[in-house]
Amino acid sequence: MFRTFLALPALLIAALCVAAPATADRIKDLGGFQGIRSNQLTGYGVVVGLPGTGDDNLEYTVQSMKAVASRFGLQLPPNANQGLKNAAVVMITAELPAFAKPGQRIDITVSSMGKAKSLRGGSLIMAPLLGADGQIYAMAQGNLAVGGLGAEGKDGSQIVVNTPSTGRIPEGATVERAVATGFADAPNLTFNLQRADFTTAQNVAAAINQKLGFGVAQAVDAVSVAVRAPMGADVRATLMSTIENLDVVSAEPPAKVIVNARSGTVVINSAVRVGPAAVTHGKLTVRIDENQRISQPAPFSQGQTAMERKSGVAVDEEQRPMFLLAPGPKLADIVKAVNAIGASPADLVAILEALKEAGALKAELIVL
Structure with a gap:
Protein backbone atom coordinates (compact mmCIF):
# COMPACT_ATOMS: atom_id res chain seq x y z
CA MET A 1 0.00 0.00 0.00
CA ALA A 20 13.06 26.78 3.47
CA PRO A 21 13.42 30.45 4.35
CA ALA A 22 10.31 32.57 3.99
CA THR A 23 9.91 33.96 0.48
CA ALA A 24 7.68 36.70 -0.80
CA ASP A 25 4.64 35.89 -2.94
CA ARG A 26 2.66 38.15 -5.22
CA ILE A 27 -0.66 39.15 -3.72
CA LYS A 28 -2.47 37.89 -6.84
CA ASP A 29 -1.19 34.37 -6.06
CA LEU A 30 -2.74 34.41 -2.59
CA GLY A 31 -6.36 35.14 -3.54
CA GLY A 32 -8.59 37.43 -5.57
CA PHE A 33 -10.88 40.42 -5.38
CA GLN A 34 -14.46 39.80 -4.32
CA GLY A 35 -17.01 39.64 -7.14
CA ILE A 36 -14.48 38.91 -9.87
CA ARG A 37 -15.11 35.25 -10.56
CA SER A 38 -16.51 32.86 -13.15
CA ASN A 39 -20.16 31.77 -13.19
CA GLN A 40 -21.62 28.36 -14.00
CA LEU A 41 -24.07 28.00 -16.88
CA THR A 42 -26.31 25.03 -17.69
CA GLY A 43 -28.64 24.18 -20.52
CA TYR A 44 -30.76 21.44 -22.06
CA GLY A 45 -30.57 20.53 -25.73
CA VAL A 46 -30.76 17.93 -28.46
CA VAL A 47 -27.90 16.36 -30.42
CA VAL A 48 -28.79 15.09 -33.88
CA GLY A 49 -26.94 13.33 -36.69
CA LEU A 50 -25.84 10.31 -34.63
CA PRO A 51 -25.16 7.06 -36.55
CA GLY A 52 -27.82 4.99 -34.76
CA THR A 53 -26.30 5.50 -31.30
CA GLY A 54 -28.97 7.85 -29.91
CA ASP A 55 -31.66 7.50 -27.26
CA ASP A 56 -33.98 5.40 -29.45
CA ASN A 57 -37.53 5.33 -27.96
CA LEU A 58 -37.27 7.52 -24.89
CA GLU A 59 -40.40 9.63 -24.46
CA TYR A 60 -38.63 12.84 -23.46
CA THR A 61 -36.40 12.55 -26.53
CA VAL A 62 -39.55 12.54 -28.66
CA GLN A 63 -40.94 15.53 -26.77
CA SER A 64 -37.67 17.42 -27.24
CA MET A 65 -37.61 16.71 -30.98
CA LYS A 66 -41.22 17.86 -31.32
CA ALA A 67 -40.32 21.10 -29.52
CA VAL A 68 -37.40 21.67 -31.89
CA ALA A 69 -39.56 20.94 -34.95
CA SER A 70 -42.29 23.27 -33.70
CA ARG A 71 -39.88 26.22 -33.92
CA PHE A 72 -40.05 25.87 -37.70
CA GLY A 73 -43.80 25.25 -37.90
CA LEU A 74 -43.39 21.48 -38.33
CA GLN A 75 -45.29 18.71 -36.59
CA LEU A 76 -43.79 15.25 -36.19
CA PRO A 77 -46.05 12.26 -36.97
CA PRO A 78 -47.48 10.21 -34.09
CA ASN A 79 -45.13 7.28 -34.80
CA ALA A 80 -42.00 9.47 -34.78
CA ASN A 81 -40.67 7.65 -31.73
CA GLN A 82 -39.86 4.66 -33.93
CA GLY A 83 -37.00 6.37 -35.75
CA LEU A 84 -35.08 8.58 -33.34
CA LYS A 85 -31.91 6.53 -32.97
CA ASN A 86 -29.97 9.41 -34.50
CA ALA A 87 -30.95 11.91 -31.75
CA ALA A 88 -30.12 12.27 -28.06
CA VAL A 89 -31.10 14.68 -25.31
CA VAL A 90 -28.15 16.23 -23.49
CA MET A 91 -27.20 18.54 -20.66
CA ILE A 92 -24.86 21.41 -21.50
CA THR A 93 -22.47 22.97 -18.99
CA ALA A 94 -20.07 25.91 -19.30
CA GLU A 95 -18.03 28.41 -17.29
CA LEU A 96 -18.70 32.08 -17.98
CA PRO A 97 -15.45 33.98 -17.19
CA ALA A 98 -15.45 37.25 -15.31
CA PHE A 99 -15.89 40.32 -17.53
CA ALA A 100 -17.02 38.17 -20.51
CA LYS A 101 -18.73 40.48 -23.00
CA PRO A 102 -21.53 39.78 -25.50
CA GLY A 103 -20.12 38.30 -28.68
CA GLN A 104 -17.26 36.46 -27.03
CA ARG A 105 -17.18 32.68 -27.31
CA ILE A 106 -16.71 30.09 -24.55
CA ASP A 107 -16.17 26.32 -24.49
CA ILE A 108 -19.01 23.98 -23.54
CA THR A 109 -19.33 20.36 -22.39
CA VAL A 110 -22.20 18.20 -23.66
CA SER A 111 -23.28 15.06 -21.75
CA SER A 112 -25.98 12.52 -22.63
CA MET A 113 -29.00 12.22 -20.32
CA GLY A 114 -30.55 9.06 -21.72
CA LYS A 115 -29.57 5.78 -23.37
CA ALA A 116 -27.34 7.21 -26.07
CA LYS A 117 -24.30 4.95 -26.52
CA SER A 118 -22.17 7.58 -28.21
CA LEU A 119 -22.35 11.23 -29.22
CA ARG A 120 -19.59 10.87 -31.81
CA GLY A 121 -20.50 12.57 -35.08
CA GLY A 122 -23.42 14.53 -33.58
CA SER A 123 -24.32 18.18 -33.81
CA LEU A 124 -25.90 20.22 -31.04
CA ILE A 125 -28.98 22.20 -32.05
CA MET A 126 -29.07 25.78 -30.77
CA ALA A 127 -29.86 25.79 -27.04
CA PRO A 128 -29.86 28.56 -24.39
CA LEU A 129 -27.49 28.47 -21.40
CA LEU A 130 -28.92 29.79 -18.13
CA GLY A 131 -27.30 31.10 -14.97
CA ALA A 132 -28.33 30.55 -11.36
CA ASP A 133 -30.81 33.43 -11.65
CA GLY A 134 -32.65 31.75 -14.55
CA GLN A 135 -31.53 34.33 -17.11
CA ILE A 136 -30.06 33.42 -20.50
CA TYR A 137 -26.37 34.35 -20.71
CA ALA A 138 -25.20 32.40 -23.78
CA MET A 139 -26.43 30.38 -26.78
CA ALA A 140 -24.80 27.06 -27.64
CA GLN A 141 -24.56 25.22 -30.96
CA GLY A 142 -21.97 23.27 -32.94
CA ASN A 143 -20.37 19.93 -33.81
CA LEU A 144 -19.18 17.74 -30.96
CA ALA A 145 -15.62 16.57 -30.43
CA VAL A 146 -15.82 13.22 -28.62
CA GLY A 147 -12.68 11.61 -27.25
CA GLY A 148 -14.19 8.21 -26.42
CA LEU A 149 -15.53 5.46 -28.64
CA GLY A 150 -17.64 2.34 -28.33
CA ALA A 151 -18.32 -0.74 -30.45
CA GLU A 152 -20.84 -3.56 -29.97
CA GLY A 153 -21.20 -6.94 -31.69
CA LYS A 154 -24.40 -8.77 -32.55
CA ASP A 155 -23.69 -11.33 -29.83
CA GLY A 156 -23.81 -8.56 -27.20
CA SER A 157 -20.07 -8.19 -26.73
CA GLN A 158 -18.90 -4.62 -26.59
CA ILE A 159 -15.86 -2.45 -25.97
CA VAL A 160 -15.85 1.10 -24.65
CA VAL A 161 -12.84 3.45 -24.60
CA ASN A 162 -13.04 6.50 -22.33
CA THR A 163 -16.56 8.03 -22.26
CA PRO A 164 -18.22 8.35 -25.67
CA SER A 165 -21.43 9.76 -24.15
CA THR A 166 -19.69 13.05 -23.29
CA GLY A 167 -18.15 15.56 -25.69
CA ARG A 168 -16.92 19.13 -25.96
CA ILE A 169 -17.45 21.97 -28.41
CA PRO A 170 -14.54 24.43 -28.34
CA GLU A 171 -15.96 27.97 -28.52
CA GLY A 172 -19.36 26.36 -28.88
CA ALA A 173 -21.35 29.08 -27.14
CA THR A 174 -21.69 32.82 -27.76
CA VAL A 175 -22.07 35.15 -24.78
CA GLU A 176 -25.31 37.12 -24.97
CA ARG A 177 -25.23 38.96 -21.63
CA ALA A 178 -22.46 40.23 -19.36
CA VAL A 179 -22.46 39.65 -15.60
CA ALA A 180 -22.14 42.80 -13.51
CA THR A 181 -19.25 42.47 -11.06
CA GLY A 182 -20.00 45.69 -9.13
CA PHE A 183 -16.33 46.41 -8.50
CA ALA A 184 -16.58 49.90 -10.06
CA ASP A 185 -19.23 51.27 -7.66
CA ALA A 186 -18.83 49.17 -4.50
CA PRO A 187 -18.00 51.20 -1.36
CA ASN A 188 -14.69 49.33 -0.92
CA LEU A 189 -12.61 46.79 -2.75
CA THR A 190 -12.38 43.50 -0.85
CA PHE A 191 -9.48 41.11 -1.37
CA ASN A 192 -10.17 37.51 -0.23
CA LEU A 193 -7.40 35.05 0.61
CA GLN A 194 -7.60 31.49 -0.65
CA ARG A 195 -6.60 30.20 2.80
CA ALA A 196 -7.78 31.82 6.00
CA ASP A 197 -4.87 33.14 8.02
CA PHE A 198 -4.84 36.22 10.27
CA THR A 199 -1.10 36.75 9.88
CA THR A 200 -1.20 36.65 6.10
CA ALA A 201 -4.19 39.01 6.05
CA GLN A 202 -2.29 41.48 8.23
CA ASN A 203 0.79 41.18 5.99
CA VAL A 204 -1.30 41.89 2.88
CA ALA A 205 -2.84 44.97 4.49
CA ALA A 206 0.60 46.19 5.61
CA ALA A 207 2.05 45.75 2.10
CA ILE A 208 -0.82 47.74 0.56
CA ASN A 209 -0.52 50.51 3.14
CA GLN A 210 3.23 50.74 2.61
CA LYS A 211 2.67 51.25 -1.12
CA LEU A 212 -0.48 53.39 -1.16
CA GLY A 213 -0.44 55.11 2.21
CA PHE A 214 -1.40 54.40 5.81
CA GLY A 215 -5.07 53.49 6.38
CA VAL A 216 -5.86 52.47 2.78
CA ALA A 217 -6.16 48.77 3.63
CA GLN A 218 -7.50 47.06 6.72
CA ALA A 219 -7.72 43.36 7.59
CA VAL A 220 -11.38 42.59 8.29
CA ASP A 221 -10.91 38.97 9.32
CA ALA A 222 -8.69 35.97 8.50
CA VAL A 223 -9.79 36.00 4.85
CA SER A 224 -10.81 39.52 3.79
CA VAL A 225 -8.82 42.74 3.42
CA ALA A 226 -10.87 45.90 2.77
CA VAL A 227 -9.24 48.51 0.52
CA ARG A 228 -10.51 52.09 0.24
CA ALA A 229 -10.62 53.13 -3.42
CA PRO A 230 -12.03 56.05 -5.44
CA MET A 231 -15.06 55.46 -7.64
CA GLY A 232 -14.63 54.71 -11.33
CA ALA A 233 -13.79 51.58 -13.28
CA ASP A 234 -10.62 52.94 -14.86
CA VAL A 235 -9.14 54.20 -11.58
CA ARG A 236 -9.97 51.00 -9.72
CA ALA A 237 -8.60 48.80 -12.50
CA THR A 238 -5.25 50.59 -12.22
CA LEU A 239 -5.33 50.34 -8.41
CA MET A 240 -6.14 46.62 -8.49
CA SER A 241 -3.30 45.96 -10.93
CA THR A 242 -0.89 47.71 -8.57
CA ILE A 243 -2.11 45.75 -5.55
CA GLU A 244 -1.98 42.36 -7.30
CA ASN A 245 1.70 42.75 -8.16
CA LEU A 246 2.85 43.70 -4.65
CA ASP A 247 5.06 41.18 -2.84
CA VAL A 248 4.07 39.92 0.59
CA VAL A 249 5.48 37.27 2.94
CA SER A 250 2.92 34.56 3.70
CA ALA A 251 2.58 33.18 7.19
CA GLU A 252 3.93 29.73 7.95
CA PRO A 253 1.11 27.19 7.48
CA PRO A 254 -0.23 25.17 10.42
CA ALA A 255 1.62 21.97 11.21
CA ARG A 287 4.88 -18.16 8.19
CA ILE A 288 3.01 -21.44 7.62
CA ASP A 289 4.14 -23.77 4.82
CA GLU A 290 1.98 -26.65 3.64
CA ASN A 291 3.76 -29.50 1.82
CA GLN A 292 2.31 -32.70 0.34
CA ARG A 293 4.23 -35.97 -0.10
CA ILE A 294 3.10 -39.08 -1.94
CA SER A 295 3.87 -42.39 -0.23
CA GLN A 296 4.29 -45.18 -2.81
CA PRO A 297 4.44 -48.82 -1.47
CA ALA A 298 6.99 -51.32 -2.78
CA PRO A 299 6.07 -53.36 -5.88
CA PHE A 300 3.95 -56.49 -5.30
CA SER A 301 3.19 -55.48 -1.71
CA GLN A 302 -0.22 -55.18 -0.05
CA GLY A 303 0.16 -51.38 0.60
CA GLN A 304 -1.76 -48.57 -1.10
CA THR A 305 -0.58 -45.25 -2.45
CA ALA A 306 -1.27 -42.50 0.08
CA MET A 307 -0.80 -38.75 0.33
CA GLU A 308 0.91 -37.38 3.42
CA ARG A 309 0.61 -33.73 4.52
CA LYS A 310 3.47 -31.97 6.25
CA SER A 311 3.13 -28.49 7.79
CA GLY A 312 5.90 -26.12 8.80
CA VAL A 313 5.32 -23.20 11.16
Whole structure:
Protein backbone atom coordinates (compact mmCIF):
# COMPACT_ATOMS: atom_id res chain seq x y z
CA MET A 1 0.00 0.00 0.00
CA PHE A 2 2.84 2.38 0.85
CA ARG A 3 5.32 1.54 -1.94
CA THR A 4 5.26 5.05 -3.43
CA PHE A 5 7.09 6.63 -0.52
CA LEU A 6 9.84 3.96 -0.59
CA ALA A 7 10.96 5.12 -4.01
CA LEU A 8 12.47 8.30 -2.53
CA PRO A 9 15.99 7.87 -1.12
CA ALA A 10 16.44 8.81 2.49
CA LEU A 11 18.94 11.54 1.62
CA LEU A 12 16.51 13.16 -0.84
CA ILE A 13 13.69 13.05 1.68
CA ALA A 14 15.82 14.73 4.32
CA ALA A 15 16.89 17.43 1.86
CA LEU A 16 13.31 18.20 0.87
CA CYS A 17 12.18 18.34 4.47
CA VAL A 18 14.57 21.11 5.57
CA ALA A 19 12.51 24.22 6.22
CA ALA A 20 13.06 26.78 3.47
CA PRO A 21 13.42 30.45 4.35
CA ALA A 22 10.31 32.57 3.99
CA THR A 23 9.91 33.96 0.48
CA ALA A 24 7.68 36.70 -0.80
CA ASP A 25 4.64 35.89 -2.94
CA ARG A 26 2.66 38.15 -5.22
CA ILE A 27 -0.66 39.15 -3.72
CA LYS A 28 -2.47 37.89 -6.84
CA ASP A 29 -1.19 34.37 -6.06
CA LEU A 30 -2.74 34.41 -2.59
CA GLY A 31 -6.36 35.14 -3.54
CA GLY A 32 -8.59 37.43 -5.57
CA PHE A 33 -10.88 40.42 -5.38
CA GLN A 34 -14.46 39.80 -4.32
CA GLY A 35 -17.01 39.64 -7.14
CA ILE A 36 -14.48 38.91 -9.87
CA ARG A 37 -15.11 35.25 -10.56
CA SER A 38 -16.51 32.86 -13.15
CA ASN A 39 -20.16 31.77 -13.19
CA GLN A 40 -21.62 28.36 -14.00
CA LEU A 41 -24.07 28.00 -16.88
CA THR A 42 -26.31 25.03 -17.69
CA GLY A 43 -28.64 24.18 -20.52
CA TYR A 44 -30.76 21.44 -22.06
CA GLY A 45 -30.57 20.53 -25.73
CA VAL A 46 -30.76 17.93 -28.46
CA VAL A 47 -27.90 16.36 -30.42
CA VAL A 48 -28.79 15.09 -33.88
CA GLY A 49 -26.94 13.33 -36.69
CA LEU A 50 -25.84 10.31 -34.63
CA PRO A 51 -25.16 7.06 -36.55
CA GLY A 52 -27.82 4.99 -34.76
CA THR A 53 -26.30 5.50 -31.30
CA GLY A 54 -28.97 7.85 -29.91
CA ASP A 55 -31.66 7.50 -27.26
CA ASP A 56 -33.98 5.40 -29.45
CA ASN A 57 -37.53 5.33 -27.96
CA LEU A 58 -37.27 7.52 -24.89
CA GLU A 59 -40.40 9.63 -24.46
CA TYR A 60 -38.63 12.84 -23.46
CA THR A 61 -36.40 12.55 -26.53
CA VAL A 62 -39.55 12.54 -28.66
CA GLN A 63 -40.94 15.53 -26.77
CA SER A 64 -37.67 17.42 -27.24
CA MET A 65 -37.61 16.71 -30.98
CA LYS A 66 -41.22 17.86 -31.32
CA ALA A 67 -40.32 21.10 -29.52
CA VAL A 68 -37.40 21.67 -31.89
CA ALA A 69 -39.56 20.94 -34.95
CA SER A 70 -42.29 23.27 -33.70
CA ARG A 71 -39.88 26.22 -33.92
CA PHE A 72 -40.05 25.87 -37.70
CA GLY A 73 -43.80 25.25 -37.90
CA LEU A 74 -43.39 21.48 -38.33
CA GLN A 75 -45.29 18.71 -36.59
CA LEU A 76 -43.79 15.25 -36.19
CA PRO A 77 -46.05 12.26 -36.97
CA PRO A 78 -47.48 10.21 -34.09
CA ASN A 79 -45.13 7.28 -34.80
CA ALA A 80 -42.00 9.47 -34.78
CA ASN A 81 -40.67 7.65 -31.73
CA GLN A 82 -39.86 4.66 -33.93
CA GLY A 83 -37.00 6.37 -35.75
CA LEU A 84 -35.08 8.58 -33.34
CA LYS A 85 -31.91 6.53 -32.97
CA ASN A 86 -29.97 9.41 -34.50
CA ALA A 87 -30.95 11.91 -31.75
CA ALA A 88 -30.12 12.27 -28.06
CA VAL A 89 -31.10 14.68 -25.31
CA VAL A 90 -28.15 16.23 -23.49
CA MET A 91 -27.20 18.54 -20.66
CA ILE A 92 -24.86 21.41 -21.50
CA THR A 93 -22.47 22.97 -18.99
CA ALA A 94 -20.07 25.91 -19.30
CA GLU A 95 -18.03 28.41 -17.29
CA LEU A 96 -18.70 32.08 -17.98
CA PRO A 97 -15.45 33.98 -17.19
CA ALA A 98 -15.45 37.25 -15.31
CA PHE A 99 -15.89 40.32 -17.53
CA ALA A 100 -17.02 38.17 -20.51
CA LYS A 101 -18.73 40.48 -23.00
CA PRO A 102 -21.53 39.78 -25.50
CA GLY A 103 -20.12 38.30 -28.68
CA GLN A 104 -17.26 36.46 -27.03
CA ARG A 105 -17.18 32.68 -27.31
CA ILE A 106 -16.71 30.09 -24.55
CA ASP A 107 -16.17 26.32 -24.49
CA ILE A 108 -19.01 23.98 -23.54
CA THR A 109 -19.33 20.36 -22.39
CA VAL A 110 -22.20 18.20 -23.66
CA SER A 111 -23.28 15.06 -21.75
CA SER A 112 -25.98 12.52 -22.63
CA MET A 113 -29.00 12.22 -20.32
CA GLY A 114 -30.55 9.06 -21.72
CA LYS A 115 -29.57 5.78 -23.37
CA ALA A 116 -27.34 7.21 -26.07
CA LYS A 117 -24.30 4.95 -26.52
CA SER A 118 -22.17 7.58 -28.21
CA LEU A 119 -22.35 11.23 -29.22
CA ARG A 120 -19.59 10.87 -31.81
CA GLY A 121 -20.50 12.57 -35.08
CA GLY A 122 -23.42 14.53 -33.58
CA SER A 123 -24.32 18.18 -33.81
CA LEU A 124 -25.90 20.22 -31.04
CA ILE A 125 -28.98 22.20 -32.05
CA MET A 126 -29.07 25.78 -30.77
CA ALA A 127 -29.86 25.79 -27.04
CA PRO A 128 -29.86 28.56 -24.39
CA LEU A 129 -27.49 28.47 -21.40
CA LEU A 130 -28.92 29.79 -18.13
CA GLY A 131 -27.30 31.10 -14.97
CA ALA A 132 -28.33 30.55 -11.36
CA ASP A 133 -30.81 33.43 -11.65
CA GLY A 134 -32.65 31.75 -14.55
CA GLN A 135 -31.53 34.33 -17.11
CA ILE A 136 -30.06 33.42 -20.50
CA TYR A 137 -26.37 34.35 -20.71
CA ALA A 138 -25.20 32.40 -23.78
CA MET A 139 -26.43 30.38 -26.78
CA ALA A 140 -24.80 27.06 -27.64
CA GLN A 141 -24.56 25.22 -30.96
CA GLY A 142 -21.97 23.27 -32.94
CA ASN A 143 -20.37 19.93 -33.81
CA LEU A 144 -19.18 17.74 -30.96
CA ALA A 145 -15.62 16.57 -30.43
CA VAL A 146 -15.82 13.22 -28.62
CA GLY A 147 -12.68 11.61 -27.25
CA GLY A 148 -14.19 8.21 -26.42
CA LEU A 149 -15.53 5.46 -28.64
CA GLY A 150 -17.64 2.34 -28.33
CA ALA A 151 -18.32 -0.74 -30.45
CA GLU A 152 -20.84 -3.56 -29.97
CA GLY A 153 -21.20 -6.94 -31.69
CA LYS A 154 -24.40 -8.77 -32.55
CA ASP A 155 -23.69 -11.33 -29.83
CA GLY A 156 -23.81 -8.56 -27.20
CA SER A 157 -20.07 -8.19 -26.73
CA GLN A 158 -18.90 -4.62 -26.59
CA ILE A 159 -15.86 -2.45 -25.97
CA VAL A 160 -15.85 1.10 -24.65
CA VAL A 161 -12.84 3.45 -24.60
CA ASN A 162 -13.04 6.50 -22.33
CA THR A 163 -16.56 8.03 -22.26
CA PRO A 164 -18.22 8.35 -25.67
CA SER A 165 -21.43 9.76 -24.15
CA THR A 166 -19.69 13.05 -23.29
CA GLY A 167 -18.15 15.56 -25.69
CA ARG A 168 -16.92 19.13 -25.96
CA ILE A 169 -17.45 21.97 -28.41
CA PRO A 170 -14.54 24.43 -28.34
CA GLU A 171 -15.96 27.97 -28.52
CA GLY A 172 -19.36 26.36 -28.88
CA ALA A 173 -21.35 29.08 -27.14
CA THR A 174 -21.69 32.82 -27.76
CA VAL A 175 -22.07 35.15 -24.78
CA GLU A 176 -25.31 37.12 -24.97
CA ARG A 177 -25.23 38.96 -21.63
CA ALA A 178 -22.46 40.23 -19.36
CA VAL A 179 -22.46 39.65 -15.60
CA ALA A 180 -22.14 42.80 -13.51
CA THR A 181 -19.25 42.47 -11.06
CA GLY A 182 -20.00 45.69 -9.13
CA PHE A 183 -16.33 46.41 -8.50
CA ALA A 184 -16.58 49.90 -10.06
CA ASP A 185 -19.23 51.27 -7.66
CA ALA A 186 -18.83 49.17 -4.50
CA PRO A 187 -18.00 51.20 -1.36
CA ASN A 188 -14.69 49.33 -0.92
CA LEU A 189 -12.61 46.79 -2.75
CA THR A 190 -12.38 43.50 -0.85
CA PHE A 191 -9.48 41.11 -1.37
CA ASN A 192 -10.17 37.51 -0.23
CA LEU A 193 -7.40 35.05 0.61
CA GLN A 194 -7.60 31.49 -0.65
CA ARG A 195 -6.60 30.20 2.80
CA ALA A 196 -7.78 31.82 6.00
CA ASP A 197 -4.87 33.14 8.02
CA PHE A 198 -4.84 36.22 10.27
CA THR A 199 -1.10 36.75 9.88
CA THR A 200 -1.20 36.65 6.10
CA ALA A 201 -4.19 39.01 6.05
CA GLN A 202 -2.29 41.48 8.23
CA ASN A 203 0.79 41.18 5.99
CA VAL A 204 -1.30 41.89 2.88
CA ALA A 205 -2.84 44.97 4.49
CA ALA A 206 0.60 46.19 5.61
CA ALA A 207 2.05 45.75 2.10
CA ILE A 208 -0.82 47.74 0.56
CA ASN A 209 -0.52 50.51 3.14
CA GLN A 210 3.23 50.74 2.61
CA LYS A 211 2.67 51.25 -1.12
CA LEU A 212 -0.48 53.39 -1.16
CA GLY A 213 -0.44 55.11 2.21
CA PHE A 214 -1.40 54.40 5.81
CA GLY A 215 -5.07 53.49 6.38
CA VAL A 216 -5.86 52.47 2.78
CA ALA A 217 -6.16 48.77 3.63
CA GLN A 218 -7.50 47.06 6.72
CA ALA A 219 -7.72 43.36 7.59
CA VAL A 220 -11.38 42.59 8.29
CA ASP A 221 -10.91 38.97 9.32
CA ALA A 222 -8.69 35.97 8.50
CA VAL A 223 -9.79 36.00 4.85
CA SER A 224 -10.81 39.52 3.79
CA VAL A 225 -8.82 42.74 3.42
CA ALA A 226 -10.87 45.90 2.77
CA VAL A 227 -9.24 48.51 0.52
CA ARG A 228 -10.51 52.09 0.24
CA ALA A 229 -10.62 53.13 -3.42
CA PRO A 230 -12.03 56.05 -5.44
CA MET A 231 -15.06 55.46 -7.64
CA GLY A 232 -14.63 54.71 -11.33
CA ALA A 233 -13.79 51.58 -13.28
CA ASP A 234 -10.62 52.94 -14.86
CA VAL A 235 -9.14 54.20 -11.58
CA ARG A 236 -9.97 51.00 -9.72
CA ALA A 237 -8.60 48.80 -12.50
CA THR A 238 -5.25 50.59 -12.22
CA LEU A 239 -5.33 50.34 -8.41
CA MET A 240 -6.14 46.62 -8.49
CA SER A 241 -3.30 45.96 -10.93
CA THR A 242 -0.89 47.71 -8.57
CA ILE A 243 -2.11 45.75 -5.55
CA GLU A 244 -1.98 42.36 -7.30
CA ASN A 245 1.70 42.75 -8.16
CA LEU A 246 2.85 43.70 -4.65
CA ASP A 247 5.06 41.18 -2.84
CA VAL A 248 4.07 39.92 0.59
CA VAL A 249 5.48 37.27 2.94
CA SER A 250 2.92 34.56 3.70
CA ALA A 251 2.58 33.18 7.19
CA GLU A 252 3.93 29.73 7.95
CA PRO A 253 1.11 27.19 7.48
CA PRO A 254 -0.23 25.17 10.42
CA ALA A 255 1.62 21.97 11.21
CA LYS A 256 0.01 19.09 9.32
CA VAL A 257 0.76 15.50 8.40
CA ILE A 258 -1.20 14.25 5.38
CA VAL A 259 -1.51 10.51 4.79
CA ASN A 260 -3.16 9.04 1.67
CA ALA A 261 -3.92 5.45 2.64
CA ARG A 262 -4.87 4.48 -0.92
CA SER A 263 -1.69 5.57 -2.67
CA GLY A 264 0.69 5.36 0.27
CA THR A 265 1.73 9.01 0.05
CA VAL A 266 2.88 10.69 3.27
CA VAL A 267 3.46 14.46 3.28
CA ILE A 268 4.81 16.31 6.33
CA ASN A 269 5.19 20.08 6.21
CA SER A 270 8.11 21.95 7.74
CA ALA A 271 6.10 23.27 10.71
CA VAL A 272 5.71 19.83 12.32
CA ARG A 273 7.39 19.45 15.73
CA VAL A 274 7.43 16.63 18.27
CA GLY A 275 7.87 16.55 21.99
CA PRO A 276 10.30 14.28 23.83
CA ALA A 277 9.47 10.65 23.14
CA ALA A 278 11.13 7.25 22.86
CA VAL A 279 10.02 5.06 19.96
CA THR A 280 10.61 1.42 19.12
CA HIS A 281 8.98 -0.46 16.30
CA GLY A 282 9.29 -4.19 15.71
CA LYS A 283 7.87 -6.60 13.21
CA LEU A 284 6.48 -10.07 13.89
CA THR A 285 6.07 -12.46 10.94
CA VAL A 286 4.33 -15.85 11.16
CA ARG A 287 4.88 -18.16 8.19
CA ILE A 288 3.01 -21.44 7.62
CA ASP A 289 4.14 -23.77 4.82
CA GLU A 290 1.98 -26.65 3.64
CA ASN A 291 3.76 -29.50 1.82
CA GLN A 292 2.31 -32.70 0.34
CA ARG A 293 4.23 -35.97 -0.10
CA ILE A 294 3.10 -39.08 -1.94
CA SER A 295 3.87 -42.39 -0.23
CA GLN A 296 4.29 -45.18 -2.81
CA PRO A 297 4.44 -48.82 -1.47
CA ALA A 298 6.99 -51.32 -2.78
CA PRO A 299 6.07 -53.36 -5.88
CA PHE A 300 3.95 -56.49 -5.30
CA SER A 301 3.19 -55.48 -1.71
CA GLN A 302 -0.22 -55.18 -0.05
CA GLY A 303 0.16 -51.38 0.60
CA GLN A 304 -1.76 -48.57 -1.10
CA THR A 305 -0.58 -45.25 -2.45
CA ALA A 306 -1.27 -42.50 0.08
CA MET A 307 -0.80 -38.75 0.33
CA GLU A 308 0.91 -37.38 3.42
CA ARG A 309 0.61 -33.73 4.52
CA LYS A 310 3.47 -31.97 6.25
CA SER A 311 3.13 -28.49 7.79
CA GLY A 312 5.90 -26.12 8.80
CA VAL A 313 5.32 -23.20 11.16
CA ALA A 314 7.97 -20.55 11.72
CA VAL A 315 7.92 -17.30 13.67
CA ASP A 316 10.32 -14.49 12.79
CA GLU A 317 10.48 -11.41 15.03
CA GLU A 318 12.59 -8.57 13.72
CA GLN A 319 14.41 -6.67 16.43
CA ARG A 320 14.75 -2.94 15.93
CA PRO A 321 16.46 -0.52 18.32
CA MET A 322 14.63 2.20 20.21
CA PHE A 323 15.39 5.77 19.20
CA LEU A 324 14.92 8.96 21.19
CA LEU A 325 13.29 12.12 19.87
CA ALA A 326 14.64 15.16 21.71
CA PRO A 327 12.25 18.01 22.57
CA GLY A 328 11.24 20.12 19.57
CA PRO A 329 13.12 18.45 16.69
CA LYS A 330 12.43 19.65 13.20
CA LEU A 331 11.05 17.62 10.33
CA ALA A 332 14.49 16.71 8.98
CA ASP A 333 15.42 15.22 12.39
CA ILE A 334 12.24 13.14 12.45
CA VAL A 335 12.87 11.72 8.98
CA LYS A 336 16.51 10.96 9.76
CA ALA A 337 15.53 9.11 12.93
CA VAL A 338 12.85 7.06 11.14
CA ASN A 339 15.18 6.24 8.25
CA ALA A 340 17.88 5.18 10.70
CA ILE A 341 15.80 2.23 11.85
CA GLY A 342 14.73 1.36 8.30
CA ALA A 343 11.03 2.06 8.78
CA SER A 344 8.76 1.67 5.77
CA PRO A 345 6.01 4.18 4.97
CA ALA A 346 3.50 1.90 6.69
CA ASP A 347 5.72 1.90 9.77
CA LEU A 348 6.08 5.68 9.54
CA VAL A 349 2.30 6.10 9.61
CA ALA A 350 2.04 3.80 12.63
CA ILE A 351 4.76 5.77 14.43
CA LEU A 352 3.11 9.12 13.67
CA GLU A 353 -0.29 7.87 14.87
CA ALA A 354 1.29 6.60 18.08
CA LEU A 355 3.08 9.91 18.63
CA LYS A 356 -0.20 11.75 18.09
CA GLU A 357 -2.01 9.59 20.64
CA ALA A 358 0.84 10.10 23.11
CA GLY A 359 0.58 13.86 22.72
CA ALA A 360 4.12 14.18 21.40
CA LEU A 361 3.22 15.11 17.80
CA LYS A 362 2.54 18.83 17.53
CA ALA A 363 0.59 18.67 14.30
CA GLU A 364 -2.77 17.81 12.82
CA LEU A 365 -2.82 14.25 11.42
CA ILE A 366 -5.08 13.98 8.37
CA VAL A 367 -5.82 10.61 6.75
CA LEU A 368 -7.37 10.87 3.28
